Amino acid sequence: DAGVIQSPRHEVTEMGQEVTLRCKPISGHNSLFWYRQTMMRGLELLIYFNNNVPIDDSGMPEDRFSAKMPNASFSTLKIQPSEPRDSAVYFCASRLGSSDEQYFGPGTRLTVT
Amino acid sequence: AQSVTQLGSHVSVSEGALVLLRCNYSSSVPPYLFWYVQYPNQGLQLLLKYTTGATLVKGINGFEAEFKKSETSFHLTKPSAHMSDAAEYFCAVSTAGNKLTFGGGTRVLVKP
Numbered sequence: 001d002a003g004v005i006q007s008p009r010h011e012v013t014e015m016g017q018e019v020t021l022r023c024k025p026i027s028g029h030n031s032l033f034w035y036r037q038t039m040m041r042g043l044e045l046l047i048y049f050n051n052n053v054p055i056d057d058s059g060m061p062e063d064r065f066s067a068k069m070p071n072a073s074f075s076t077l078k079i080q081p082s083e084p085r086d087s088a089v090y091f092c093a094s095r096l097g098s099s100d101e102q103y104f105g106p107g108t109r110l111t112v113t
Numbered sequence: 114a115q116s117v118t119q120l121g122s123h124v125s126v127s128e129g130a131l132v133l134l135r136c137n138y139s140s141s142v143p144p145y146l147f148w149y150v151q152y153p154n155q156g157l158q159l160l161l162k163y164t165t166g167a168t169l170v171k172g173i174n175g176f177e178a179e180f181k182k183s184e185t186s187f188h189l190t191k192p193s194a195h196m197s198d199a200a201e202y203f204c205a206v207s208t209a210g211n212k213l214t215f216g217g218g219t220r221v222l223v224k225p
Contacts, residue, residue: 004156033213042215042217056212091157101162102159104158105156106155
């Protein structure tokens with residue numbers, strides 16, 4: 001099993017640019033989660049999907065952030081326009097059942113200058 | 114609503130000594146409880162989980178945790194620390210079908 005795949009692993013961009021982060025969950029998992037990790041705020045849930053449908057997006061910081069899951073094997077997190085305070089490590093995780101653990105990807109380290 | 118409190122953002126232990134990481138949770142319904150470990154520049158990896166049944170849960174790398182409902186605790190222990198245990202550890206709680214809520218994390222330093 002390849003695990004959760006995230007791309008890119010590192011992204012450096014200038015303020016104002018659009019950033020798209022990608023995630024491929026583990027095959028067969030029906031829930032997908034996007035997290036952001038920073039030194040100041042720790043690990044925060046941004047949004048999660050169940051069967052490709054967004055269930056809870058209350059953690060999305062503002063309208064500059066959007067997430068989609070067009071099918072069971074792919075999700076994107078987009079930031080437009082990006083700002084320096086968006087610099088963080090963004091993790092994607094997937095889960096099979098409601099009581100099961102989440103499997104995390106390796107993360108995307110985003111730096112906005 | 115659910116929440117997790119991890120006591121101590123940093124813990125330092127000597128190699129071979131007991132590792133004890135404290136986690137207290139609040140949940141209005143029976144919780145599912147998890148411990149994850151994060152090594153530098155990596156994602157989170159599950160150490161162990163409690164859902165139902167036996168309250169003493171054994172995980173990978175010699176770690177174990179005990180669910181104590183009366184104390185709303187799920188402390189993580191390892192009898193003898195190894196240098197490879199240096200990492201950040203996160204306690205998390207969820208309820209059926211719901212999202213995980215993570216604690217703030219505890220960074221473990223192992224001294225030779």
